[in-house]
Amino acid sequence: MITPIRVIIGREKIALDFMEKEVKLKKLNINAILFLEELKGFIFLEGEEEDINKLIYETPHVRGILKKPVKMEDLKKYVGKEKPSVELEVGDTVEILSGPFKGEKGKITRVNESKKEITVGLLEAVVPIPLTLSMNIVRVIEKKK
Secondary structure, three states: OOOOOOOOEHHHHHHHHHHHHHHHOOOOEEEEOOOOOOOOOOEEEEEOOOHHHHHHOOOOOOOEEOOOOOOOOOOOOOOOOOOOOOOOOOOEEEEEEEOOOOOOOEEEEEEEEEOEEEEEEEHHOOOOEEEEEEEHHHEEEOOOO
């Protein structure tokens, strides 16, 4: 079974790094440490209950342990789920799907594959404002010709 650990939202990676170092340093019997971007505020641990308690006692930003263990079947829908990526190119016209600029259309001026971000110039703006957005919150309306 997998033990869910509550962590302060936005501090999961700090806690995760600390946990990884502690497991190696103290040779704790922890089989797996899992953090899922979709489940903010949680880190999942698999291992001996005693070692899990030792580990989280010293870890910064940990809020506590959830008493009800999680089955791997419950997490499988999040693990390995990769959204099909649409090839975005400079010059494509996109519509913003969420955030304060929802519904606005813009032209891509830069693509950053490593960060999965794009920079968009709004088409209907009086003053051109470059917006850096996640690739996941835009939809391609028209491909560059």
